[in-house]
Amino acid sequence: MIHSFRKFFEFAGRQSRNWYLGLFYEIIRCILEALQFAALLVVLDGLVHDNITAQTALLAFGIMLVSVIGTAIFWYLAHGKEGEGSYRMCEDKRIQIGNRMKYMPMGYFNSHSLGNLTSVSTATMSDLESMSFAVIVRTLVGVIHASIFSVAMSYFSWKISLIFLTGVILFMVINTMLLRCSKRLSPIRLDAQTEFMDAVLEYIQGMSVVRAFHMAKQSNTTLEKSIDETKRKNQLIERQRIPYIAAEQVVLRIASAAAAFCSIALFINGTLELTYCLIILVSAFMVYSQLESAGEMFFMLSMIDASIDRVEEINQSPQIDIDGKEQTPDRLDIEMQDVSFSYGDKKVIDHVSLTIPQGTTTAIVGPSGSGKTTLVNLIARFWDVDS
Template sequence: MISIVKRILKISGKYQKNVILGLIFSGLKSFFVSLMLLAVLLIMINLEQLNMTIIMQATAIVVVSIFGRFIFQYLCDRKLSASGYEIFKDKRIEIGEKLKKAPMGYFSEKNLGTIQAVLTTTISDLEGMAMLAMNFIVGGFFHAFSMTTMLLIFCFPVGMVSLIAIIFGMGVLKLIAKKTEKYSPIMQDSQEMLVTDAIEYIRGISVLRSFEKGTDGKNKVEKAFMSKCKVDIEVTEGSAYLMKLYEMIFKVASCVLVFVAIILYMKSLILLSYTLMFIVSAFLIFMELELVNDGAFLSRMLATQLNRLDYVSDIPSLDEGGKEIDLNSYDIELKDVCFGYGEREILKNINLQIKSNSSLAIVGVSGSGKTTLCNIIARFWDVNKGEVFIGGHNVKDFTSESLLQNISMVFQKVYLFNDTIENNIKFGNPNATHDEVVQACKKACCHDFITSLKCGYDTVVGEGGSTLSGGEKQRISIARAILKDAPIIILDEATSSVDPENEHMLISAIKELTKNKTLISIAHRISTVREVDQIIVIDKGKIVQQGNHRELISQDGVYKHFIEIRKQSIGWKI
């Protein structure tokens, strides 16, 4: 239990002093509770010659005890509870900052349910329980030991009964700790599985319904719920007897303490006043220590949760050794680049040069590595072998922020935040004015549909842009990129969801957007690649053809074959 206190103090950071102060207040609160014994002793000693003066003195001690307990309990709650919320607020922000700088491979390797469970359930539990457990542990033991010390001073045998009970109680706490250490990971795993299955069910509900598999998905979620329930019951049953044993030790110790006090009085070894005080003490001394039972269980739960937090907090950063770099040129070069997801190799020995202010189109079958190539240029992943340069600098030399401020990306799968349309577009440039947002939307051919909405630019689009169509979301994404006005533009099938009547306007907007800029485009329509400076054809992770449209159409190969079957579009995307 001491180790958990040390771990919480370690992650407390700038709030560590407040946490320590809160624990001191907890100890002082226990001290004032112990003052009750002095009031009892004063009355008992003077029982035969009791007068108003003695009663007032005892009352004063009780009042001081009550007010002292109240004041220091209040201060303890203020310091510990407030610190708990502040500590884990900062922890959420810290993890959020790290996630922004993590390679995308980190997310593919980790279970999304684990990350979400840690950032929500785990941290919420720590927020509510960490300081409570510390208060139980520190306050409970301080209270018990301070009163036991007083008993040892007044009567050694009675004090020894209390001390032996505490030692036995600590032994049971160790057993509880072992049990909890065994069960806590199981509880965490079941919670993460529940979150994962629930997210999968909610996200895939439309697919499940369309294929009449709604019952299958529901059964899977229900199975996760039942598993969580079963684990919780198993944990409760597995540790309940130890909890009751712990409580029983102190109940029995209280009875033994009363018995010993009476025997000592009968043998004339202690006065009646002391005997009565010890009897009262028997029902006070273990009062807070019994709460440590909950603190012990909480402490082991917290240990597992802190391990989970450390697991997610230990995020690899792309910014290690990175620095802010201002570019004079936006030439892009890939030298002998190889990349794969685990053992699956995607890109093989890619060599490519893209001059500043030029345009490149990438052609290839689905799964050939087109999007991956764009992602390693933006350094969403680090290459396994080779180097990627922008403006003559290796992308690994940049911080993530300084690299990406030079790049605007329009993704194939557009994600919009649960916010207004205007704020979603302003992600490209938070300092942009409303007029600048409107101009960007007009260029992206989305101004008309936005103004037709009831709240216009103040319309909240829902999580992921759920209230908009695919084409509407894609045009908003393009407006966001236009507003950012970065020197390098990456379009990952940016016109795939745009209706034919808007396509020609959008192509014009893209031409305006990419004027005097470096353009890398993955597109599925031949009209978007006819006039680019350079086309590369990727097949099985390798560049198999390179040139412009006129050059490649005159050659037998993958590109010409694509043109011939473009109407069918069987598995091909440009």
């Protein structure tokens, strides 16, 4: 998990400052939110000792006011920085990919699926925009929030604090297993996105061919199969994560119940004041509130990790020589040798060889659907391909 967070902040580049500021504001927000327990403690202490006065009410109100206003202010500051960091980070990466594609050799597009490039630039980057804001922040804040509240409980009883911290540790143990499962399944999800994008692009770009060769039914079937396969893989991922998330929730609920029963036992034994016992009972099921909601987000952490790898793979692609000397080829002839091409089972170009000398004009004639456009597109598309 630490490796994934480190990779994300390195990926964020110059926007990492916004993310660090956002997390700092989130920590302050968690501390201010914890002040609500101080207000509750003041009221409960007054009730237990039958000493409720106007001063007690004003003190509790003042603490709650600081807590609510401070929490709202730092929530606003944190979300502003996190949102800016998320969208600007993806903006920078999209521009970086676009600039990189300007200098990619044409052979790169032959050996790497156009669907992969399109998927990374659209679906993958959109996932990073939405998931990074939700996952990175919610997971870190969930752990920080639970840890701060667990440590704060040591003010009342170190035994209660230890129980809450044990719940956090057991949660993280199960979460480690969840992340391993997510790491194994994340590439499957990204591959499904790429295959789906390939099918959509093939369907759109080949629309004229579909109409010319009456292949609408076959083309629709291919696209539908891709949609079904994408759905199947996403459902597989969802089914795999359910047991881990359920186990995390059970651990947190058991820890909360154990803390509540322990506080009652300590009160009965006379080692814990009634005021402290009551506040622990009230807060037992609030300590893990944000960690519980963050539990489902942890599964997506490895998906962010895999998405970052896909983006960086494009940024590490080869580049053409843009600083070299101008070169003039010996000849500018167009030559094709033994070229064949099919749309599905329909072969439209069958072992064609031709040579068009430089400085000449050539006309390719034939009936509609004979492969003229396909042949011209092949000449224009694969002019720099060696094999």
